[in-house]
Amino acid sequence: MSDTKEKPATAEFPPPVKWVDDRLGIGKLGRKNLRKVFPDHWSFMLGEIALYSFIILILTGIFLTLWFKPSMAEVEYQGSYSLLKGLHMSEAYASTLDISFDIRGGLLMRQIHHWAAVLFIAAMMVHLLRIFFTGAFRKPRELNWVIGFGMLFLGIIEGFIGYGLPDDLLSGTGLRITQGMIQASPVVGTYMSFFIFGGEFPGDDFVSRFFTVHVLLIPGLILALVTVHLFLVVYHKHTQYPGPGRTNNNVVGYPLMPVYMAKAGGFFFVVFGITALMGALLQINPVWLYGPYNPAEVTAGSQPDWYMGWLEGSVRIMPGFESEFWGVTLSWNLLIPALIIPPAFVTLVALYPFIEGWITGDKREHHLLDRPRNVPTRTGIGAAFITFYGLLWIGGGNDLIATHFGVSLNSVTWFLRFAVFLGPVLAFWVTRRIAISLQRADNERLLHGLESGIIVRSPDGSYSEKHTPISNYEAYELTARDRLVPYEVGPETDDNGVRAPRRALNKLRARLSRFYYADAVQKPTAAEIEEAHSHGHDDDLHELTDSDNFHEITPDRH
């Protein structure tokens, strides 16, 4: 950053800014951050989408609270939607109908709110995948990974409670399922259920209770976590992809003021604009079609919002196991798919940075991102996770798959019962092999250059293809990564013959580390590159140069 302009000898803020600065010292804060540098890459805006949809959710949510009545008191509907006129329903449902039909802009805000919620969770998930596959969670950012994961978790609960509030038939069905799971939990299940719902299901408490959780508790927690999350992004500075001039101890990009203020600020309006257009054109959660909640009714093909689908699938494909012993009932058919697998999966993902850090023994700070292909095992693990999640998610729609594709529901379910175990393993190996192949292709490109498509025939009749060498910048970019060396167990005993502590644990760690790194293709050494290039120079046929004349025939090949 070369500052050619003279700085004024004495400078003073304009009066209003001075007033604030005199009290808050905002100049000190701004000095450091006004021109803060952010690197540029499309994948860095995924988190932004999540942040912006959260802001949109708050704005539209406030609008909705002005009319929504979080009460389960029974009323007779007298609004303008004639098909439900005169029906008994809860105030919550009636006020949702009012927002949809009698408040101008109400339906729009409801639909923007719901679309933004769906987008919020989708954006967080894709952002999480980006962080995972590029290794951005490594030291010093492990805690920010956990915080981000916490927000995703809270966001899912928030979304689920949110679509439970209108008290329509679909939301009631979702709550009934949740209540059934709570009730079937071991030991405390019935008590939990009675305390959460204020007695038997459905009762008349949950809408007002869930409303407070939905508009105050969880948004407050998410807001606090967002603040810490962003503070840490500023503190750690953003990661960047490796490339010429981009090192582990700098950050290259454009300044916040003005470029990112305009780009990121503008992007907020783009996201808001798109959700508003979706709210205008794409119907979502038309509660008036479902009718008020009735515990004796349900719609075939009931589906939760997309992010609940994997839990739904987990419950659907589980066989019906239940044990009765010592006068109690243990519902494995709910315990395993709802209370064991999802928390275990979620915990594993949340702790992944620490697990990988321990296995690789890598304690350095990382600010340069990995290309997914360059860490084949991690990329494979990511693919396995996605496959597991995806198969459970498909399970959540097993009935719709059966009816839409004309296959047997039972076959779909049985297929998934095995596929959730085999699919991830298969995905792991395939992805890992693809990553390794891509690494080989990179090395090939580095050592021998690009295929030019020009085939040359030598005087003795053999054919070969000319290669164009890649630029030094690209060559650097391809090699700007670590050489991955597996963790090794030290000698069994030290110099004094004392056995090293935690021998078994270290052996396990070394084995895991070999599994992580051993098959990855290392980048070539300087000598190998030199060798490959000199080979190219010896052989005029091999390398395409500017002075190349296609008619020239060199006779000294073989």
Add this chain to the structure above:
Amino acid sequence: MSEKNLPVKADDGDHGAVEVAEPIADPGLEPHEYRIQDIDPKAADRVERQVATMFTLAGLLSLGACVAYFAIPRDATLVFGPLSGNANNMTLGLTLGLALFLIGAGAIQWAKKLMVDTEVVEYRHDANSSPEQKADIIGGFQEGVAESGFTRRKLIRRSLLGAMGLLGLPAIVLLRDLGPLPGRALYNTIWAKGIRVVNDVTDRPIKPSDLIVGQLVNAAPANLAPLQEESAVEYQNAKAKAAVIVVRIKPSEIRTQAGRENWGVDGILCYSKICTHVGCPISLYEQTTHHVLCPCHQSTFDLADSAKVVFGPAARPLPQLPLAVDSEGYLVAQSGFTEPVGPSFWERG
């Protein structure tokens, strides 16, 4: 940035750690290339006009949104072939959405095309504190601890920790009144001896002759409807447990469970409608197989065989309600359910 965090060597060995700049030396940032707008003022002016046009249109669309709000009746409908929508919602959303979008698109265009696009380099700092800072804070902390006597005065320390720990108890106890204790609530429904089975839409009692073979009727106890007048919540809670299905099957196809020989009336059987998995009302009946399927998780029960589970995640058959006919010829319950209805629970046994 201190030495140890540079990508040269790990601080505890040589695993996972090799110089990044090897085997090719870092050539430094690629030279900046000028854009056409940087060189040709006309091109720059063109971009300015684009951006200004987007901003102007956005302003006009905001006004348009206000017009749409007042001018378009809230029950007007727009129809495009097979698609239709509320006109007020659509015009309001389109104008607002486009206004927002154009403000964003204009700002991004401005940033990408006109703002200076030379890359700037900023250096990173260690995430951890410097040794001096560490020494400072450790010194300060130890002084504070010593001055408070926290480690020395064990009595204070332990009694304080105890007091703080016990504060957790009232915090939990205060939540006690969130709901009543379960008691026997989950074991009972409002079904009892002699309660008539009524159609759950018409509330009319059912005679065996009303049902033909293969028919399934959603039903409720006759004492449910009067509850609605008394208390809406009692009504909903009772309904959530008492809903039943009444089905008529050819007697020769029924496999009666021992002890349930007289629970049906001429092949008419009555089962709880509440799924034993997580409590959805089961509703999809297939006449030819006598299977009923829960639309939530696809548990399938065979109504001709005591509603045993034939597929899906449910573990228990649907509870059966013993039926009889009263003096006027209507279907009534012989008793309440003989086991709890709905999802399993721990104490169920």
